[in-house]
Amino acid sequence: MHAQPNDLVIAGARVFDGTSDHAPQQQAIWVSGDRIRRVGPVDEVLREASAADPRIIDAPDATVLPGLINMHVHLDLALPGDLARVAMLSDPELALHMAEEARLTLLAGVTTVRLTGTYGHLDFALRNSIESGRTLGPRIRTAGQLVCSTGGHGWQRSREADGPAGFASAVREQIKHGADFIKLAVSGGMAGEHEKVTTSQLRDDELDAVLEVAHAWGRKVTAHAGPAGPTVEAVRRGLDCVEHGYELTDELCRLMVERDVTYVPTITVTRCREFFQRHNMPVWMQDRALAWGDRHWESLENAVRHGVTIALGSDMPPHAEFDGTSATVRELEFMVEAGMTPHAALVAATSAGARWLDMDGEIGCVREGALADLVLVAGDPLRDISAMRDLRMVVKGGRTVLDRRTR
Ligand SMILES: [Zn+2]
Structure with missing residues (x-):
């Protein structure tokens, strides 16, 4: 102590x-x-x-x-390439790895992280250990495991489910273990070779089941969301936050403003050739991520133009070296390059996250x-x-x- x-x-x-x-x-x-x-x-x-x-x-x-709030973090990040070694760690080894990542994150100025999907419920042990003062790290708000359909985005390290009853039970399971909110995958993404970014992965009745159960328990729901179609549908049905949003159309932006849905762009993920190369990412993944770069960038510009509430998230480790600074600070710079004022970017990195986490006036x-x-x-x-x-x-x-x- x-x-x-x-x-x-x-x-x-x-x-x-x-x-x-x-x-x-x-x-x-x-x-x-x-x-x-x-x-x-x-x-x-x-x-x-x-x-x-x-x-x-x-x-x-x-x-x-x-202190900065990074709203899209995986302390157990395991991508193909060098980072795949994380997937080989035993649970005790992974817990120690995450504790070190947490320490480095805090030293990079990030005093709160929102964990958007962590393997094996290790996030809860880490959160509790940091809260009690035994481990050095940022404040943690966590989703527990990412919830996805069988074979869906990130299935290798997530909680798979099928059908409304299956999804309801997967959500209840996260809440039982201590989830502060729920993270869902509604489409494919960059890191899944078997899927396309545009693959829609949830049926409407499955989505409704997740939103109904989570909201009944007072938990917000955010979604890994690539293409416009499934994202519009999810926002219409009550989603509280959009991650990545590779295809934010005018219609989607307007809907997000109307429903006060927050956008966490994680813009660094489609601009990180050097990071990918340094970590030996497979070529297919580099190509896919960079190919979405222009459309992703337009999405951020579009969100800024429409006045969508934006919160900062890096997806990459918050402290990871990126263009001579951390991924978190680089994300801030990209936001300004995409049209946000420095003031708006700093709001996105502080009070906007606090508000989503219902910690207004406490942090941020x-x-x-x-x-x-x-x-x-x-x-x-x-x-x-x-x-x-x-x-x-x-x-x-x-x-x-x-x-x-x-x-
Ligand atoms: Zn992520």
Whole structure:
């Protein structure tokens, strides 16, 4: 167990609070225990905090932001190529592998992850261990296993089901083990050689069964969703979030806005030739992913134009090296390249995820009373998103887990 950290004041920085497009300068943030006690002008906060004898960190020319929330993560990622070795690990070995991935994810500034499908219920053990302070890692919200049809997308490491009764039971099983939400595959994807991205994989009655059971238990449902057809159908029937969305048409975007459905583009997955090559991905998978690149990019542009709520997700390991930074920060840069303002991209990486997770006001914000999950970067990412590359400090629940201000 970790001892309660000393009070901490980060003084002199610019503060992005997770929503506002105005980031006031010369602010101070007083962290007491695991929460933010006070945010305000430096002099005032230092005076109020003095009795607590806090550790004071001077951070001029820096920006404090909420810890990042990565909404599409697999800590047990096992793709063909080098990463296939993960699929050969025994369960105890895989649990240790995931713990290390969790630690690296946190050190990359990602203080919360939403796990969108994990093998063998190991996610629950990891989540509980991190929550109790025995393992270093981000806060975890998890779907348990991905639920798919027999032979459906990702079946090798997922919970297969067939028919409404089968799907209802697969969903109940995830909830029984502790799922915070449900992840479903409604179409094929990049990593399945036997399927096409456009293959529709669920019948309407199966989809209805999933949505009915999950919603009755107060769990949202998100879906791995490639082509427009099955995605429109799923959104119409009550889906809460679209992953990837390789083919977001105008109709689909409008429907998502109308129903307040969030989009997690994971745009890096169709722009990662180097990552694929470095990890010896088979050529068929590289070709397929890159062939969808233009259409996927248009989908993101379309979603931005229509004002669809967008949340950041990387699919790739959040800390994975990508164009000289992490996959998470690269995803932010791609979002801006596709037409989002830096402010909108930072909202997508913080408060938008918190809202979907029903953790508004707890995480994804720099606000009095919220959990003290913070990152400090040099420069001003609201002006230039690439400032996010220069990560100086990570605080999770009031505990400083990374400090390289003197680098
Ligand atoms: Zn995924």
